[in-house]
Amino acid sequence: MTGAVSSEKAKPSPTLNTILMVEDTLKNSPDSVITVAELKKMLPRQVNHNTLMVILDYLEQGNKIAVGLKGITWIHSRNGNLIKTVAHGLEI
Numbered sequence: 001m002t003g004a005v006s007s008e009k010a011k012p013s014p015t016l017n018t019i020l021m022v023e024d025t026l027k028n029s030p031d032s033v034i035t036v037a038e039l040k041k042m043l044p045r046q047v048n049h050n051t052l053m054v055i056l057d058y059l060e061q062g063n064k065i066a067v068g069l070k071g072i073t074w075i076h077s078r079n080g081n082l083i084k085t086v087a088h089g090l091e092i
Contacts, residue, residue, distance in 0.1 A: 012051040022047065022055045026065060026074045033071040 025042050026034075034042070040052070047055075056072065059065045064076040 012048060012054050014047075014051045014055050018047060018051065019055050019058065021045070022052065023059060023064065026059070026072065027076075029074065033068075033073045035071040039072065 021044060022039070025039065025044075029039075029042065031038075036052070036056075040047070040049075056065065056067065060067050062076075064074065066073050066075050
């Protein structure tokens with residue numbers, strides 16, 4: 001049987017440019033926590049909701065963002081001292 005169409009919908013595959021755009025917007029947000037609706041308004045160009053959800057899931061799995069009841073926050077840091085402090089469990 002040729003030309004059969006799968007009954008399962010394909011998951012959106014965001015482009016690298018779209019992922020970087022969302023990442024940059026979250027990283028540079030003036031607010032510490034933002035909602036998905038606020039994020040959509042802040043993005044330089046429109047992103048499909050399902051595609052945005054895939055990107056947010058990817059960023060959360062990569063420990064770059066935390067998603068909670070109040071919204072999304074950027075948590076990734078390249079600060080070496082902060083990383084050591086967290087790794088050793090020191091109080092700040």
